[in-house]
Amino acid sequence: MRCxxxxxxxxxxxxxxxxxxxxxxxxxxxxxxxxxxxxxxxAPDGPYHLxxxxxxxxxxxxxxxxxxxxxxxxxxxxxPFRQVIKDYFQICEAYFEAVKRLxxxxxxxxxxxxxxxxxEGSRIxxxxxxxxxxxxxxxxRRLFTLICVLHFKG
Numbered sequence: 754m755r756c757x758x759x760x761x762x763x764x765x766x767x768x769x770x771x772x773x774x775x776x777x778x779x780x781x782x783x784x785x786x787x788x789x790x791x792x793x794x795x796a797p798d799g800p801y802h803l804x805x806x807x808x809x810x811x812x813x814x815x816x817x818x819x820x821x822x823x824x825x826x827x828x829x830x831x832x833p834f835r836q837v838i839k840d841y842f843q844i845c846e847a848y849f850e851a852v853k854r855l856x857x858x859x860x861x862x863x864x865x866x867x868x869x870x871x872x873e874g875s876r877i878x879x880x881x882x883x884x885x886x887x888x889x890x891x892x893x894r895r896l897f898t899l900i901c902v903l904h905f906k907g
Contacts, residue, residue, distance in 0.1 A: 754800040755792035755887075758819065760785060762899060763806030773849050774905050781898035790889040796824045805896075807831070807903050814886070829881045837874045838904050844870055871897065 760782055770778065791801060793816050801824060804815040812831055816824040844867045851860045875893040878900070882888060888896075 756789050756800050757791045757803050758800040759802040761804050778902045781895045785895045789892040792887040793825050827885050833877050838901055841870045
């Protein structure tokens with residue numbers, strides 16, 4: 754099995770998430786655990802557990818076996834993600850506000866923009882993971898959501 758069966762986020766020290774951010778986190782985790790493709794390059798067969806955190810301004814993927822043996826850890830610079838995360842939070846805020854007061858056509862237009870930015874973030878993540886982890890687009894999208902959750906500043 755080349756997949757994740759457990760995912761933990763190190764969100765210690767972060768402000769409590771808004772209900773919308775918490776819902777995004779829950780949906781991403783649920784969807785990831787239902788179906789994902791995650792295979793660290795050169796690692797023994799999984800399944801794997803992922804501990805995702807930000808340490809010293811770097812994104813850390815700590816990958817372990819089901820028996821908690823270290824499979825590998827890698828650190829990614831956050832610089833390539835900064836603008837797309839900022840854009841994603843801004844459009845999510847617009848989307849959450851739109852849902853409360855705008856007609857469906859306008860909500861759909863904002864949601865299309867949100868999906869586009871989300872796709873851009875997942876593309877950047879897939880590029881950064883190249884040579885480290887083999888994954889698919891859907892998994893990269895959901896992992897990008899979790900990276901955004903770790904950037905939530907309140």
